[in-house]
Amino acid sequence: MEKRNRSHILMVGALGVTVVTGLMSTPALAATPAPGGNAACPATDGVTPTSVTIGDFMPKTGPAAATFVDADKAVALRIAQENAKGGVNGRKINVIVYDDQANAQTQTTMATKALQSDKIFGLIMTSAVDSAYPIFKANNVPVTGFNSLPMATDRNAFSATGVPSSQYVSTATIEKLKSAGVTSAAIISHNSPSAANSARLQAVAATADGVKQGLLILDEPQGTHDATSTALRIKNSGADGAFLTMFTDGVVSIVQALRQQGVNLKSINGAGIADPAVISKSGTALEGVNAQLAVVPIGVPGHPAVRTYANGMKAANANPYSSIAPVGFAAADLMVYGLKLAGPCPTREKFISALRNVSKYDAGGLLPAPISFKPGLLPNGNPPKCAWFVEVKNGQPVPDKAPTCGKIVDVATGQVVG
Secondary structure (H helix, E strand, O other): OOOEEEEEEEEEEOOEEEEEEEEEEEEOOOOOOOOOOHHHOOOEOOEOOOEEEEEEEEOOOOOOOOOOOOHHHHHHHHHHHHHHOOOEOOEEEEEEEEEOOOOHHHHHHHHHHHHHOOOOOEEEEOOOOOOOHHHHHHOOOOEEEOOOHHHHOOOOEEEOOOOOOOOEEEOHHHHHHHHOOOOEEEEEEEOOHHHHHHHHHHHHHHHHOOOEEEEEEEEEOOOOOOHHHHHHHHHHHOOOEEEEEOOHHHHHHHHHHHHHOOOOOOEEEEOOOOOHHHHHHOOOOOOOOEEEEOOOOOOOOOOHHHHHHHHHHHHOOOOOOOOOHHHHHHHHHHHHHHHHHOOOOOOHHHHHHHHOOOOOEOOOOOOOOOEOOOOOOEOOEOOOOEEEEEEEEOOEEEEOOOOEEOOEEEOOOOOEOO
């Protein structure tokens, strides 16, 4: 009987704790004995001579669940790959998945449980809310993830796709819209702090890059909303392009409403539409819509890291095109990377100090361009200039041949600083 090495995941949520296994199966390797020095390491939460326990926060349920689907499986895939090689310094990595439901109160409750009861070492964060960051900062817990504003300032928090910011913005998305002839953009976000911040930044980027702001909406509901009313506001604004930063269902409903109202914009940028399943369910509504990805898209030649990710997700019966899943994979890679840098006796401080000195990280080739965690324009580095875009053509997500790199604009002054 063939032996299998499985990643072990605990899922924690309102319905209790469930053990989830078998998200990825790989041929077993000979077990790597724990190094002799492991037993002598100082006591550290989440660390034993043979294992390291980390958490994974994401919305498994609630209005954000469809956008974040399979992010936990992408995390499991990357961790399973490392565990199949013997783990990090002889320690296998265990992951506890917490369903925070993209709800601030739930996330805070889960954070307390993760630290006080489960004694996690660090955390992978792929969520739409950021209420738990003060708790993790106060306890110096390493956090890897994406696009939460505390990752620009909290020394313990690292964005796997480049430092997010409310002070600086790249013009890459506006450059993409301009390339299609857009001169006036409707900029719309749902009513979460991160999404609203992204919309405000794009409004500044548009002005700096010579594109008019036709409409700015920062409070589109996250769940059920009046997409027809929003479509009519876009139509009446005279905008000939749109930037929609919200959950995938919200993007689809607004695009469909625009089509129904006979509004044909020159270009629409919307989150989550790079998934063939989403495109198929939407009929022809998403034709010509593009999505900005923080990672290299599936289908771009010459990127073995992307093939490894996509093949692994398919083998695990998971969707590699899920908009957040590849970011989850990169965040897990960053956690592994930090554990390696922390050495044979890892502590939270060693992890944070070592990773904060890294200036060229690319998630094994998964990012469009290397990123830095050293202080730069922001305490935690510089915002990323580059993004890779995918456009729906003939019912399929077709990646651009190369990433689009913009200019970095100071939001306060509107001046280009990088």
